[in-house]
Amino acid sequence: MRSVPGVVPARYAEALQEFERIVGKENVYTSDEDLDLYRDGYSILWGEPEERIAAGAVAPASVEQVQDIVRAANKYRIPLYAISTGRNLGYGGSAPNYSGSVVLDLKRMNRVIEVNEKQHYCIVEPGVSFFDLYAELRRRNLKLIASQPAPGWGSPIGNALEHGRGNPAGDNFRNSCGMEVVLGNGELLRTGMGALPNGKTWATYPDGVGPSLDGIFSQSNFGIVTKMGFNLFPWPQTIRHLRIATHNYDDLDAMVEVCNALQTQGIGRGSGVFSPLGMTQAPDVVAVFTRRGGGTAAEINRLAKAQNMAVFMMSLAFAGPDKVTQAQFEVAHEALSAIPGIELSSAGIPGIGPANDTVVRAPDDLATLTDDQASNFGKPSLQRFWEDTAQFSWDGHLWFSPLLPQTGEELRKAHQLLGDTCREMDFYWGLPPALLYNSAAMGCAASAYCIVKNFSVSKSDSEKNRKTREVVLRLIRVAADNGWSEYRTAPALQQAVMDTFSFNNHAYIRTCELIKDAVDPNGILSAGRYGIWPRHLRKARS
Amino acid sequence: MRSTQTFLILMLLAAPLAQNAGAEDLAPAHGKQVFELWCSACHKPLNPGDLPVAGTSSLQRKYGDSKPAALEQRTDLSPATIRTIVRHGIKSMPASRKTEISDADLDALVAYLTARKN
Numbered sequence: 001m002r003s004v005p006g007v008v009p010a011r012y013a014e015a016l017q018e019f020e021r022i023v024g025k026e027n028v029y030t031s032d033e034d035l036d037l038y039r040d041g042y043s044i045l046w047g048e049p050e051e052r053i054a055a056g057a058v059a060p061a062s063v064e065q066v067q068d069i070v071r072a073a074n075k076y077r078i079p080l081y082a083i084s085t086g087r088n089l090g091y092g093g094s095a096p097n098y099s100g101s102v103v104l105d106l107k108r109m110n111r112v113i114e115v116n117e118k119q120h121y122c123i124v125e126p127g128v129s130f131f132d133l134y135a136e137l138r139r140r141n142l143k144l145i146a147s148q149p150a151p152g153w154g155s156p157i158g159n160a161l162e163h164g165r166g167n168p169a170g171d172n173f174r175n176s177c178g179m180e181v182v183l184g185n186g187e188l189l190r191t192g193m194g195a196l197p198n199g200k201t202w203a204t205y206p207d208g209v210g211p212s213l214d215g216i217f218s219q220s221n222f223g224i225v226t227k228m229g230f231n232l233f234p235w236p237q238t239i240r241h242l243r244i245a246t247h248n249y250d251d252l253d254a255m256v257e258v259c260n261a262l263q264t265q266g267i268g269r270g271s272g273v274f275s276p277l278g279m280t281q282a283p284d285v286v287a288v289f290t291r292r293g294g295g296t297a298a299e300i301n302r303l304a305k306a307q308n309m310a311v312f313m314m315s316l317a318f319a320g321p322d323k324v325t326q327a328q329f330e331v332a333h334e335a336l337s338a339i340p341g342i343e344l345s346s347a348g349i350p351g352i353g354p355a356n357d358t359v360v361r362a363p364d365d366l367a368t369l370t371d372d373q374a375s376n377f378g379k380p381s382l383q384r385f386w387e388d389t390a391q392f393s394w395d396g397h398l399w400f401s402p403l404l405p406q407t408g409e410e411l412r413k414a415h416q417l418l419g420d421t422c423r424e425m426d427f428y429w430g431l432p433p434a435l436l437y438n439s440a441a442m443g444c445a446a447s448a449y450c451i452v453k454n455f456s457v458s459k460s461d462s463e464k465n466r467k468t469r470e471v472v473l474r475l476i477r478v479a480a481d482n483g484w485s486e487y488r489t490a491p492a493l494q495q496a497v498m499d500t501f502s503f504n505n506h507a508y509i510r511t512c513e514l515i516k517d518a519v520d521p522n523g524i525l526s527a528g529r530y531g532i533w534p535r536h537l538r539k540a541r542s
Numbered sequence: 543m544r545s546t547q548t549f550l551i552l553m554l555l556a557a558p559l560a561q562n563a564g565a566e567d568l569a570p571a572h573g574k575q576v577f578e579l580w581c582s583a584c585h586k587p588l589n590p591g592d593l594p595v596a597g598t599s600s601l602q603r604k605y606g607d608s609k610p611a612a613l614e615q616r617t618d619l620s621p622a623t624i625r626t627i628v629r630h631g632i633k634s635m636p637a638s639r640k641t642e643i644s645d646a647d648l649d650a651l652v653a654y655l656t657a658r659k660n
Contacts, residue, residue: 027641034640037629041636059641089636107641127641131579152583372593382583383593388634389584390599396634 001030002055004078005100006536012055015076019058019102022068027108029057038086038103040093042396042457044465044492052095052491054081056102061109063182063226069104070224071186073524080104081526082224084126084158087151090397090454090490091162097491097528098537104224112136113227114203120144120232121177121203126157126225130380137378143235143362145378147175152380157228161218162488165437165450167375168233168269168319173218178202180227181217184520189213189223203229219488220512221526222519236319239360239376240329242268244336245276245310245343249297252312253408254339259314260406262335263447267328268316273411273449277309278431289430294419310343311431319376322361387454396457400472402484403437403448411449414484418451421478425471429453437487450487469493476500491528498531513538573654576647577614580638587612596634613655621652 004012020028029035038054045051060066073080081101086094096103110127115136124133130152137144147169149159160172169175181189192208193199199208206214217223244255252273262268277285277300285303288295295303304311316332318325336342344356366374371381388394402418404410411434419429434449455468473496479485480500489497501508512532516523523534533539577585584597588611602611610616628648631637643651 029640033629037637037639039637041631042634057639086639086642087636093636094639105639105641107639131583370591370593381595383595385584385596385634386594386599389596390594390603393600394634 002032002035002053003100004055004102007077011076012078015072015078016056018072018076019056019069022065022072023058023060027059027061029059038094038105040089040095040491042089042093042398043095044398044457044469044490046395046457046459046462046465048462048465050492051099052092052097053099054096054103055100057105058102059105059108063109063180063188066104066106066109066182066224066226067186067188070182070184070524073102074185074522077522078102078524079527080224080524081529082106082126084155084161085129085153087129087153087155088158088162089151090399091488092491095491097494097526101527106224106226109226115140115142115144115232116203117142117144119204120234121229122146122232123178123203123227123229124156125227126155128157129153129155130159134378134380137232138366143377144232145235146230146232147172148378148380150381150384152382156230157225160228160230161225163218164488165435169231170447171437172230173215175231176214176228177204177206177231178227178229179214179217179225181223181225183223184522184525216515219530221529221532222515224525233378235362235377236321236325237362238318238320238322238325240318240325241315241358242318242329242332242336242344242356243313243315244339245313246341247301247304247309247311247343248341249300249304249311249412251339251341252412255312255314255336255342256406256408256411258335258339259316262316262332268318268332272314272433272435274313274433275311275431276313277304277307277311279433280307280309282307286428286430289419290423290428292420292423294416294423294429317376322359325359388456392456394456395459397454398457398468398472398490399488400453400455400475401450401486401488402475402479403450403487404434404484406436406447406449411451413482414451414479417478417482418453418475421474422471425467425474427455427468427471494529495531569650569653570657571654572647573650573652573657576643576651577654580643581613581651584635585613587615600633615658616655617658619655621656624648624652624655 001013003009016028016030035054035057038057043051058069060069079098079101081096082104083094084106094103106126108127109125110132111125112128112133113123115122130146130148133146133156146156147166149164149166160176163171163173166172178192178194180194183189191214192202192206194202195208217225285307288299288303300311318328333344337344360373360376363369366377366379375381388397404414415431422429432451432453434451437448437450458464472493476496485500486497498509509531516532517535523536527534527537584595586598588598598611625648628638628643
């Protein structure tokens, strides 16, 4: 039996017996062999004393069992750490933030509670994965899409609570509606219209009356979400793509401006900025991006010409009835054609998008589509993991993902400053992609770019991991100094990011701590998550 | 791909049957379901034009033409190798918890992936 900080072994043993009484002995894990399965395989602290390690794990199958476990944890002062499917790789996986916590593994709570075909929503439990939800929609033969991120084994609830980004919704949290939460004292809360007994618009109207509480349960440790509603999207009749590219570094500003103008009118969605040139490993290109300064615009343009690769590429997707998408395509084509030097006739690139004249039509049977095409109709996959394993032979990855204003000027500035920070510490920057982080599908014009820079994680080279931590901590600081912040980060870095949210003497985290003390007075739940610590573990703020 | 609910029902059905003489025959069938649920997304066979996937593409890179890249086509996998990789992971492939792949599921998966053994 492992140890729990601040709890004598005999009391922990009593707590484990109580957990066994609640969920059955077979659903409580205490051996090293079983608990090693709860290590974060992508931890940047792998094998070091600071790696976050679980003291136990308990897997309930119902909300009543979750409540009983939380009450027992209060009684014995056992720190719990809730996970949904535990596949939040690169952001913690199934490991706790605070070593010595007992992981509350919600994977067995895997029911799709409701799917409403006519009003396009579902209500799920946290152990349901995107694969599970897709299978349920297919089993019912419903032509509906659940907004999904790249990894299909993730949980809609866990992903949304992390503000994960999905297709087609954008921010999956903003695509949610209504939640059920077990609070730190074991009490059960339903938000929005769920607070109305038998409320019929729990999963379709997000607010109820009074303050909207849902947001305080994202990226926090104020409660354990046991149910959540999500909007579903009908299969579009057609999907068209329009991709634009340039061999001129300075064209980015105009490309972004025109795409923004189109999107704020509801024409096209999902445009990010990719750099085929910046992602290539060609020696001439790597040599320039490795050099201090990362190359001038003129040098980059010469490289693009020599390599016959675009410096920047953006794409718009048009989804809906055939006549509508055809008209949107034509309007966008005309607007983008007006930018001097822009190329609109690029061929398809596997994994990024088809050729501009491709029209994907909703099929009778998804099996007739390629996986790439089927993803537009909600079929999840794990395809993106090939980059780590098959392309780079990495042990895992760590994301650095700052949000920026959606302008070309700001994106170029970020590439310069963040790139220089990496180059000063001998890390490669290149020109990593910037995804559009928005809720365009929900009619929200406000959006931001999110640079997605991945660093490799090693299971055998802790010195390399240490240097990676050091460079990412520097990047967090440089970003903050320029008004940018990550939207989400790994447990090892959450405190550092939260520390940069320092307006008015850290009023934000101080308010979070007030809430924490009120809803979880014994500090049982997920200590340390996003820098929110219970009172007894709080350190003096510098 | 079957739903988790169906998957659990099949597990419950498989448990009493495992005591009967035909258990060995049933295990690979259940193992195929485990494979499809937990493994195939990364280890499916790739056809020309398919996008690369983590497992099959990395094994293709590792073994070239000396071994099939798709796990279901291998005849040389040992039970110990399968168990070790499922429970410990390898490279970017993470370990699977027992709430995901139970010990009984793992037994069935081993039976399925070793059924073609030479």
